[in-house]
Amino acid sequence: MKKENMTITNHRRIARNIYEMELEGKLVQETAGPGQFLHILPPASDSMLLRRPISICKTDKKTSRLTIIYRAEGKGTNQLAFAPEESRLDVMGPLGNGFPAENVSPGEHVLLTGGGIGVPPLYDTACDLREKGIELTTVLGFSDKETVFYEERFRELGDVYVSTEDGSYGTAGFVTDVIASEKLSFDRIFACGPVPMLKALEDAYPNARGSISLEERMGCGLGVCLACVCRSREDSDGTDYRKICSDGPVFSWGEVLL
Amino acid sequence: MSRMSVSLPGLEMKNPVMPASGCFGFGEEIGTLYDLDELGAIALKATTLEARYGNETPRVAETASGMLNAIGLQNPGLEKVLSDKLPPLASKEVPLLANIAGSTMEDYEAVADALSASGRVGALELNISCPNVKQGGIAFGTDPDLAAELTERVKAVSHVPVYVKLSPNTSDITVIADAVEKAGADGLTLINTLTGMKIDRKTGRPLLANQVGGLSGPAVKPVAIRMIHELRQQTTLPIIGMGGIMEAGDIIEFIMAGADAVAVGTANFTNPFICPELIGELGSMLEHEQVDHLYDLRAEEAGVR
Structure with missing residues (x-):
């Protein structure tokens, strides 16, 4: 774990209230696998004391850069959305333990299930698994069409299904509806998203092998x-x-x- | 004696800075980031007789220049603190101030007796000011008679000096302070958090699962300074001051108000390296001021001492 002023090398809006930010710094070398997070202090504010935990979406040790995706939701993340490229952010990390992608054996079929702002850590996981030649299916759930992101990125790595709660894009309903209607089978499941989604998945597949974030x-x-x-x-x-x-x-x- | 070292009952500190109880656990995690012997002392997380899970989540909420917390005294209980938490600190020299809490006076006595006899604890901090538990805690801290009785009973069983941690959630802190001093307290620590609440505008309900929480951070610093200044007019007891310390200048302000040492709480969450950073900055400031000792910064007429 390092505490470092990382440089923002890229920062853009990719869906409604959803931002993708690339950061450069030494702590990238300490990342130990997909699903870890950064603890970021909102910039330019004396009145905010708490850091914001944000999952790492993609790491590139060669360039010492990583990508995070966050939703501008409260005071801190809205402040973060204004941070200009080339400016610096007070970041602690990498923190926590990620998805055990290293435990997946060749020949296994992995189902990745992400809901909303829970999708980002699954991208790094997907890249690691693809590198090992693991077969992937991804199911992504969003609230509506305007908040869908990274569908194409995941499509480069395997089959992708998208659901929206209001039916404005993909299948109407939740990720569990898609898994059931498409009769998706898997040897292992990795999931990240709101607790009701995770609970629905664990209830539907109580004996599955896998992990949740x-x-x-x-x-x-x-x-x-x-x-x-x-x-x-x-x-x-x-x-x-x-x-x-x-x-x-x-x-x-x-x-x-x- | 260096210009930073301070000597308090049970706590020989090489500098006046300790992390505050509940903001440092038992030193396990932050001990991997720097040498704990750089600290003046460590106030350990509150220990109760039995293990406690604490409150449901959310347990924290940010407020302007502050935070609300309602952890609920989560800890593994006396037995595990003695068997698992204190032994890793045996190889360190840093003095320990063990915070103790309970629902009944008997609980406090049992924990006080066992922890103070452990040989590793320099002093006890009697927690009669936690706003986040339903029984005990703050109930003992707002009634002067109860506070005095508890202090007396803990003093009777303790093998080390006893500090009493005072709540700011009282109409007159001097009454409680006077009561615990007469009951034999060796020192005072203040302030604990101020009771507060935040409403989640999405639901219209309190954001914290416990509804109320304790407010800490720079937002409460003026309250802490006022209360320490007020108590320094009536008592010569050592005071460990805390409440919103973020920079070395804040430490000097607490010392000037009448504190003999300070504790750093919430700032550890913003920056886990804050304590050694503050100790370094304070040293540089004192060198720059060319004073022989930290206490020489105090105005001559400040307080009864």
């Missing part, structure tokens, strides 16, 4: 403050927990209580 309001991002805990499924006395920032954000299928 969670998000939560965080404090320190290091496992110190205990702001972002969740309960484990095997909780014998009601006090067992996982820290989303440092034990996660990726957990084994069925490990935590959703």
